[in-house]
Amino acid sequence: MHSQTQTIDLSGQWGFQTDVMDFRRGSLSPRYNHKLQETITLPGITDDHKIGYKVPYKYIDRLTRKYEYMGPAWYQRDIEIPKEWKGKRIFMYFERTHWLSSIYVDTKEVSKIDYISVPHNHDLTEFVTPGKTHRFTVCIDNRFQYNTHKWNHAHTEFTQINWNGILGEIKLMAVDPVYIDDMQVYPNIADNSIKVKMQVNNYTNKDVTGTATFTINGQNYNLNKEIAVNGKDSIISFEDVIQLGKNIKLWDEFNPNVYKITCQLNTSVAKAKYQNEKSVDFGMREVKQGKNHVLVNNRPVHMRGTVENAVFPKTGYAPVDDAEWERILKIMKDYGMNHMRFHSWCPPAAAFRMADKLGIYFEVEMPMWGKDAEPDEARYNFFRREMRAILKEYGNHPSFVLYCNGNEITGNFDFIEELTATGREVDSRHLFSGSTARTRVKSDQYYVSQQTNKGPVKVYEGLPYTDWDRNKESDVDVPVISHESGQRCIYPDFREIDKYANSPVEARNFEVFRDMLEENGMLDQAHDFFKASGALTVVEYKAVIEALLRSSKSAGFQLLSINDFPGQGYAPVGILDPFWDSKGLVTAEKFRESCAPTVALLRYEKSSFFNNEVFTGKAEVYNFSNAAIKNAKIKWSLTDESGKTLKKGNLKTQNIGNDDVFPVGDFSIPLNGITSPQKLTVHLSVNDNVKNSWNIWVYPKNETLMTSTDDVLYTTVYDAKAKQQLAQGKKVVLLPMPNKVKGRKSTFHNHFWNPIMFAWPPMTIGCLIHDQEPVFDNFVTSYHTDWQWWDILENAKVIEMQDTPRELRPFLQVIDAYDSNKKLGIGFEANVNGGKLLVLAVDTQKKMDERPATRQLLESIDKYVKGDKFNPQVKVEESFIQSFLMK
Known part of the structure; x- marks a missing residue:
């Protein structure tokens, strides 16, 4: 009997050369005609070896890749094919590469594969001779092979980089000419059975007879079954139902019971005997469409999730090892989540293995976004192939619960319906959806969106009360998951710059923001800005998540995201940094109070x-x-x-x-x-x-407010009387009506997503409260805004204060967008013309009997200005006061 699969590990040193001229396409002495003179180590990417254009720029809207390379790159190795491999099928396998891989044996192109989401497995059988040494030259081309959206997360420079290389397992494999090409396991939890669907490839051109012996192993579980296999076609398909008995256990987030099924195929063709073996992991898990929820094993699941945007700055690519995915998914679970959406990309096998092990529900997508559904038959065919490849490669994993074609798609939704319907027909083990946040299609089994036909299901920010939900809006014909919830921006933490020392990217945009802040005289406040805006984002996330938990008819939510998104303008919206490390804003234990089963x-x-x-x-x-x-x-x-x-x-x-x-x-x-x-x-x-x-x-009610005395003048206008009061060295509290103040709109919320991509007013990121100042002695506050500030900030105006002396810091300081870094304030004090001036640009007239926090702030100010602590030292010209007041 011939031995079964044999492999040669191809990791290690390869010959290498770049090809910015693309000699292959130009027929100008392609690289495979020559012995390549440079070397590279695989698995790896060109960035690891500082190959490409050394980037001198500081990109503002993303991390800066240190060495950019996009184009063909050639990898070469001379390999002796063992003579024992005669009669076998011979493959070269790359676990993950990017994007097109082409293989040349000696000087002939023999195979080309352009999958993004699954391994490339090149059949080289007809082009190699066992016992002979061949030169294998591999071309990896990371250019866009089709006219697809340049932001999809499988290729983008904005999250993982558009790397060139080969990752994970790299090997030469030999199998007998009768071998298992595919094995898919379909659980039936009603009778504790599985249906195993098999495809056996037969390259003998002869009748095949034999047996398939199945072994199923798990914790305290073992079962064997043998069935007969026969056929004469080149593809022999068969299926069998295996009863697993009462001791088999279900898989879900609480009980992630994973089993391994191994099929040993023993066949005879004439006098020859062949053997092949294939193993896959599976779980006893069924997913169905419920009225409002995804059903796992006939029980409603509420998806508490985050969006994974392929953010891996340490490596520049998605990890292919179990350890790193286990770390990431454990962190996610520590924060009370059970679900991860892969935004416009599909993770490698290690992610599925660890999600199976830990009990995490995945939503998987193709590299599809935006206008990718517009008519383009070549692109359409790529997506048709890609979807089938994803379902075949990863479909057995119980963690693979949801499939969606891609993100926020526009164009021809007949094509989207075709894909969705085909997916449902090909693989019933998942629920299918046409697109996130866009047009519904007939075959949708769930929907991820900001809105339904009944209204908004998105929750981007909280409110200073909690008696509300998204039940009515979520109650439609399919389960609805709230799309990209949260997204409240945090000021960058410049300490992160040092974390990129050994990465293929650098946070040079942080350097620009930091230098700008220093130029504007506030670098010493950088960490305070980070902490104050971050604390507000934590407040917002609690409110956002709880609103969606209160929504019993919601199928769940997907935060965008628990970790920072360093692209598309740089969006530091996470309570974790891009490395999945805590920012120190909230503990996992505290977060779980609002996000847990x-x-x-x-x-x-x-x-x-x-x-x-x-x-x-x-x-x-x-x-x-x-x-x-x-x-x-x-x-x-x-x-x-x-x-x-x-x-x-x-x-x-x-x-x-x-x-x-x-x-x-x-x-x-x-x-x-x-x-x-x-x-x-x-x-x-x-x-x-x-x-x-x-x-x-x-x-307290604070019945008496804003009462002037001989020493203190309360006024809403800066008039002759106010000027005279100051000239006499006395005190003035200026409370201009916000509609009479030039400046920006005031808002409680920090900016949505990021101010570079969404440059809409007021472009602010929360407030830094100088809570140790005596003006707040009678107003309870922390250094950051919380819900007691809602009424104050929603009825205020933000004053541009960049032209004031550097040493002047407003006691109620608004944090500007990090690409602007201007000094902003709502409340400040200064010495003007020898007098003492306090300015608060808050509406003090509207419905004051319904505004307890505003009244208390005014009470605190009153006690402060009428006491002996009010003695501002920083001098400000009267012209500045007049500059922000409308006439």
Whole structure:
């Protein structure tokens, strides 16, 4: 009996040469006619060897690749084909390459493959002679082979780079002429069986007889079955149902039971005997379309996910090793998520293996985006091949739950429907969708979007209250997942620059932003800007996620994203940096209070209160865990900033189901015992192990506001009286109406996505509160904005302050976009004409009886300016004051 598959590992040193002239296409003595004089180590990419154009630029809208190379590159090796391989099929296998790989044996082109998402497996049988040494010259061409969108994440320079090279396993393989080409496993959880669909390739041109012996192994599980195989066609297809028995276990996020099925094929052709073996991993998992949710094993799943945009600055390419994917997916799971969408690309096998192991649900896409559905038959055919290849290569993995063609597609949706319908027909183990966030097609089984025909399902930012959801908008004919939720921008952390020392890319844009900030006199505030804007983003993510958890008819959400997106303008929207390292903004434990299989939720109508009001909370429990909660003890409490419990109580002990969101009772807290302005925290717990909390602010009514005295003048206009007051060395509090102030719109939220790509006003990234200044002695605040600032900031105007002295820092400082870095403020103080001036560009007239936080800020300012601490030292010319006021 001939031995089965044999391999030669081809990793190591190869001959190498670039080809910017593209001699192959120009018929100008192509590289394969010569022995290549340079060398390169594979697996690897050209960037690892500093090959290409040494980039002198500092790209603003993305990380800068240190050495750019796009074009053909040639890799060469002389290999002796073992004489024992006579009669076998011989392949050269590249696990992942980018984009077109062509192989020349000696001086003849013999194979060409242009898949992006799956390995390239070149059949060289007819072109090599066992016992002979051949020169193999491989051309890798990373140029766009079709007119596809230049931002798709399989190729883009904006996240992973458009690398040239070969990654993962690189090997020469020999198999017997009767071998298993494909093995697909279709679980049936109703009767604990699997249907195995096999394709055997027969190159003998003769009748084949033999057996296929299946072995299934898992934890405490082993089963064997043998079936007969026979046929005479070049492709022999057969299938068989294997009963697995009662000891087989299901696969899901809570119980990721993975099994390995191995088929040993023993065949006879005339007097020759052949053997081949193939193994694949699978899980006993079925996915179906529910009314509002994806069903896994007939149970609703709520997708708590992030978008993976191929952000791998350490290497410049998606890792192909298990260890790195295990690290990434464990981090994601630590933050309470169970789902990852691969935006316009498909990950390598290691990602699927680790998701299988850890219980993560994947949505996989082709490298398809934007206008890729517009008519172009060559491009269409590429996508047709690519989709089938993805389903064949990765379809057995239980983690592969959802398939979508691509991102935000436009063009001919008849073609999108064709792809989607074909996918459903080819492989029923996944749910299929035509496109994210664009036109629906008939064959859609789920939909990822910002909007349905019933309204917006997107949640990009929070609100200062929680009694809202996206139920009505989500309740359509397919499960709806909220598209790219979150996206609140954080000021860059310039400390990250050093992390790129050994990467193929550098954060040179950070250097530009840093230098600009230094030129504008605020470099010493860089880290404060990062911390303050980052803290606000954490506040926003909590609100965004909880809104979607409250939405029981939502199928889930996909954050964009938990880690930074360093392209398309550079979008530092993550609580993790591009390396999947924590930014130090929030712990995984704290994040999980709002993002986990079981979360305590609370609906309430506002965050800021007068102390004669009553706080009312409506408690809910989001429970998409694997079990109901029996005899749940539900507790609530109110604590002050020191942690002292002011009030507490219990809701009715009750059973809480799972796979839904459950109201569990209401409670009210009179606030009349709060006599001083305070930040309080409302806590809710279930059986003491599920905990969540929300901050509220309580203020006295402060009946008397903005009362002038002989020493302090309150005014909304900078008139002769105000000037005279200052000239006399006295105090003026200028509270101009925002519509009378030149400047930018004020907003609570930090900028959406990033200010370079979406350059819409006001181009600001939250506020830095100088909370240690005495002006805030009677206004409870941290260094960053929280929901008590909502009313203040939504009724204010941002003053351009770049022309003031460098030492002047507004106490209420607005953080400008990092590609502008101007000094901005809503509140500041200065010495003007010998007098003491405090300016606050906040509306102090509109509905003041409904604005407790604004009233308290004015009260704090009043006590400050009427005390002896108000003594601004920085002198500002009167012309500056007049410059931002409308006449």
